[in-house]
Amino acid sequence: MSNEQKVKEKINQKLYIVAYWLASNNLREAVIFLKEFLREDKLVKEVLRKILKDMWSLEIEITDEIIEKLISGA
Structure with missing residues (x-):
């Protein structure tokens, strides 16, 4: 490879992790991870705009x- x-x-x-958190309505963890x-x-x-x-x-x-x-709400 x-x-x-x-x-x-x-x-x-990493994007799968973010997608999982978003699907679980865990926006806070997704934002922290993305940052x-x-x-x-x-x-x-x-990235958030595209995913949403x-x-x-x-x-x-x-x-x-x-x-x-x-x-800010996350």
């Missing part, structure tokens, strides 16, 4: 304000 494949596998494992994993608030917001959009098939725009409220 190449180094690139190993990195992708590790990332996928540690990504180490950049902008990335945390973008995919999970809930929302027709509305998930704004930074909504993400901030979710993170």
